[in-house]
Structure formats: C-alpha cells, structure tokens
Amino acid sequence: MSSVLFEIRNGIAFITLNRPEKFNSFNREMALLLQAKLDEAASLHEVRCVYITGAGKAFCAGQDISELVGEHKVEIKQILSEHYNPIARRIRNLPKPVVAAVNGVAAGAGANIALCCDIVVAASSASFIQAFSKIGLIPDSGGTYTLPRLIGWQKASALMMTGDKATAADAERLGMIYKVFADEVFDEESKKIAATLAQMPTKGLAYTKHALNASFHSTWEEQLELEDKYQQKASATDDYHEGINAFLEKRNPSFKGK
Secondary structure: OOOEEEEEEOOEEEEEEOOHHHOOOEOHHHHHHHHHHHHHHHHOOOOOEEEEEEOOOEEEOOEOHHHHOOOOOOOHHHHHHHHHHHHHHHHHHOOOOEEEEEOOEEEOHHHHHHHOOOEEEEEOOOEEEOHHHHHOOOOOOOHHHHHHHHHOHHHHHHHHHHOOEEEHHHHHHHOOOOEEEOHHHHHHHHHHHHHHHHOOOHHHHHHHHHHHHHOOOOOHHHHHHHHHHHHHHHHOOHHHHHHHHHHHOOOOOOOOOO
16 A cells, blocks of 8 residues: 555545554655645646545554664654655645644654644644654654744744643644544544535635745744735636625625636
8 A cells, every 4th residue: 555645536636644553753765745735736737725634543654753863764864854754845835725624643753734724623632743852862853943933932942842732732832733523523624624625715715824834034024024925816816706796696605716
C-alpha cells in the first residue's frame, strides 16, 4: 500500500497519511509523496478543497526516528530542507483551502504541519504534542512561527519546552484549532467542513489565504493596500457576480471556482 492515499470526490482531494503501523510517522518516501499529492491537488481545477487526515489511530507522530540512525540515516538538514519545509510551504501557498482532520495524536512535525493548514479540527480523543524537546531538538515545520501566533508566546513556549500534551479540548480552548468533534461523529463532521469549502468561491478563498499569509510580515498600511489589490481581483471573478446575482434573486449561489 502507498504511504499516502489520494482520492478526489465531489471537488475534495482526500489525502491520507498511510503508515498506521508507525502512527503515520514520516519517512522520506511519505514526505516526498505528500509533496507530490499536494502539487497534484493544486494543479487540478476540479479540486476545490484539500482534506488531510491519518489512517488508523494517529494523525501523524512526526519523524520516524529509525531514519535518524544507522548506516543509511537521513541527516536533519536534509529532512528539513527536502521534507518538512517544502510540505509547509506547499500547504500555505496552495491556492485552495486545506483542512487538517486530526483523528489521533499529532506530534512533532505532525502537529506543526497540521497547524499550517487553513482549518484544523480534531477528534475528542486526539492530542497535540511538541515532542522535540524530548530528544534535544527544537520545533520545526514552521511551529515556532505558527504556534505563538495562534496561542500566544507564553503558552507556546511552555508547550514547546516541556513537551506537555495538549488534548483536543485544550487545543480548542487555547485557539490552536477551530473545533473538536466527538470521536463517533468526527469523520462525518470534518468532511462536512471540506464539502462546504468545496462549494464556495475558490478564488476568493485563495485570495483570502494570500492576504493572511502576507499579514505575517506586512505593516498595517501594506496590508490595507494588499486587501485593495485582492478585493479587486476577487470582484473580477465569475463567482463574485454569481454571488451578487444570487443575493438579489434570493436564491442559493452556484459557485464554480472561477
């Protein structure tokens, strides 16, 4: 079986990390294949939302430690430059919304790759662990950037330094993730979010994502100018005109992602 499963249904690219016997921890093959599937999802017009989850009991336990030792070990520099950083960049630059459906433990790079996604939801039994300090490393995959912006400096620093586990309920309370669903309805409810996004004006969502990315480094005035730029682009789309007409005609819009 492939270490990354990929299927397109109803405008959604379902990507499943598929090393359940290893709690979906990353080896080189899975990291490179995930990049390829993200690229494929980005290139296909029929895909209007991406949904990432894990097979079995875990979302992703981070790095497969067995790759860090032995005669054929992969160096940390290579793992970051060729595995995790390209994945994080692809998720943030992908011009479609990306949903992380965290079905179980998300640890290390697995947690921080989830936090790169546009909307993160979790099953009630899931958890998030900044496991890096346990082996003398620092958080990577963009974690030192995203986590303090999501939950604040003190909480992020504490979770990263202690390696304490944040339950799904903790993560929702802290603002780390969007919502928690009970395990028995998690699959259905998380996919409903993806289905909703797949029916929305895709280009407008992409422009929203670009503007949010820019807000990480823009000044107030620069951000106002950027909003002006992207609002003009959004107002030139077919979906904008469909939305206006549907509102005036008192009907549900039918967006095409154009």
